Amino acid sequence: MKSITIANLTINGDRLNQSIATLANIGQLPNGGVKRIAYSQEDIEARNLIQQWMRELELEIIIDAAGNIIGRYTGKNPVASAIATGSHIDTVPCGGHYDGAYGVLAGLEVVRVLQENQIKLDRTIEVIVFTDEEGSMIGSKAMSDRVVGDPEYYRRPDGTDIQTCLERVGGNWDKLTQARRNLNDISAFVELHVEQGPVLESMGKQIGVVEGIVGQRRFNITVKGSANHAGTTPMQMRCDALVAASQVVLLVNQIGNSPGQQVATVGKIEVFPNAANVVPGWVEMSLDIRDLSSLHIDSLLKQLRVHLEEIAVTTNTQIRLNSCLHNEPALAESYIQKAIALSCENLNLSYTHLPSRASHDAQELALISDMGMIFVPSKMGVSHDASEYTSPEQCIQGANVLLQTLIRLGKSK
Numbered sequence: 509m510k511s512i513t514i515a516n517l518t519i520n521g522d523r524l525n526q527s528i529a530t531l532a533n534i535g536q537l538p539n540g541g542v543k544r545i546a547y548s549q550e551d552i553e554a555r556n557l558i559q560q561w562m563r564e565l566e567l568e569i570i571i572d573a574a575g576n577i578i579g580r581y582t583g584k585n586p587v588a589s590a591i592a593t594g595s596h597i598d599t600v601p602c603g604g605h606y607d608g609a610y611g612v613l614a615g616l617e618v619v620r621v622l623q624e625n626q627i628k629l630d631r632t633i634e635v636i637v638f639t640d641e642e643g644s645m646i647g648s649k650a651m652s653d654r655v656v657g658d659p660e661y662y663r664r665p666d667g668t669d670i671q672t673c674l675e676r677v678g679g680n681w682d683k684l685t686q687a688r689r690n691l692n693d694i695s696a697f698v699e700l701h702v703e704q705g706p707v708l709e710s711m712g713k714q715i716g717v718v719e720g721i722v723g724q725r726r727f728n729i730t731v732k733g734s735a736n737h738a739g740t741t742p743m744q745m746r747c748d749a750l751v752a753a754s755q756v757v758l759l760v761n762q763i764g765n766s767p768g769q770q771v772a773t774v775g776k777i778e779v780f781p782n783a784a785n786v787v788p789g790w791v792e793m794s795l796d797i798r799d800l801s802s803l804h805i806d807s808l809l810k811q812l813r814v815h816l817e818e819i820a821v822t823t824n825t826q827i828r829l830n831s832c833l834h835n836e837p838a839l840a841e842s843y844i845q846k847a848i849a850l851s852c853e854n855l856n857l858s859y860t861h862l863p864s865r866a867s868h869d870a871q872e873l874a875l876i877s878d879m880g881m882i883f884v885p886s887k888m889g890v891s892h893d894a895s896e897y898t899s900p901e902q903c904i905q906g907a908n909v910l911l912q913t914l915i916r917l918g919k920s921k
């Protein structure tokens with residue numbers, strides 16, 4: 509077909525970057541950041557704009573019960589399962605131009621370029637805008653059937669109930685189960701996203717082939733000592749909870765730095781009674797640990813528990829670990845990683861494999877479909893901030909990898 513073949517097809521970079529700038533105008537803050545909280549007026553305005561663009565592309569538009577916007581570019585084989593891409597357009601209270609929005613807009617650009625070249629893939633391509641990624645992830649969780657049954661769980665900080673929120677975006681809480689998807693209708697999901705971390709930039713790589721989204725465990729650690737007079741209690745007779753907690757912080761850091769790709773953090777600590785003249789009697793602290801391998805996390809936690817006991821003995825305290833979050837890792841399928849890597853090679857782009865240490869809608873889709881993710885560099889690794897930046901050139905490179913990857917995956921077997 510003409511001089512353009514599927515193998516050398518590229519996206520229209522100016523058009524892509526223009527669409528990123530246009531969407532960023534909705535909810536723009538004086539400091540250049542973007543505020544489009546899910547279900548807000550700005551979110552709804554942005555959702556309307558995406559639907560208008562989908563209509564211009566003559567996509568079949570479905571708003572499911574979770575308010576997810578699904579734009580379908582029908583393939584040659586309409587009964588074959590679809591290939592899906594997309595991300596979110598809601599933001600944190602002061603977000604940037606790229607987190608989520610980039611993946612949705614690159615997906616639309618891929619469809620635009622296929623359509624203007626009159627190319628249909630065997631499989632239908634779906635471009636999905638997931639509802640409320642930055643908060644509850646209710647959109648992607650409705651697809652994977654992991655929505656919590658109690659609507660109170662989803663009440664907004666401003667008091668609005670989830671029923672009202674979903675109605676605002678065309679969804680319906682009572683029919684949420686209708687939003688479920690499975691491998692028979694989505695055979696693969698590929699999310700393009702900014703890295704939101706410094707790895708690609710520091711390695712000088714253009715593209716990240718994501719190996720999976722790390723599993724995450726979170727615990728409350730309580731340290732029980734005994735509060736007593738800071739003047740009259742001899743050093744050797746103290747049960748100082750903060751001294752024990754300090755050793756726990758160092759231990760967690762040591763575990764984070766031991767061989768492997770894990771990260772481990774104590775990010776929150778409270779001391780009681782928190783007075784200058786009292787030996788601390790009680791400490792509550794958090795532990796967050798993440799890795800791509802659940803087994804590896806298990807073995808690190810086992811080591812941690814052994815050392816916690818030692819600290820408890822030497823400091824005369826009791827240390828308890830209570831689990832408050834357990835997310836399993838979501839691994840990217842190796843055939844999708846290969847398709848992404850091959851696309852990079854075709855486009856002469858440098859790449860590396862890396863885990864995603866942030867949550868994404870892709871982790872839910874991995875439960876019902878084959879999943880892959882493509883990362884582009886984030887300047888200084890910054891995200892969830894007005895200064896979040898990925899250059900126009902880098903945005904174009906990532907979108908071209910998405911285009912080539914979807915073409916590879918769009919062939920029905």
Ligand SMILES: [Zn+2]
Pocket residue numbers: 596607608641701868
């Ligand atoms: Zn995101």
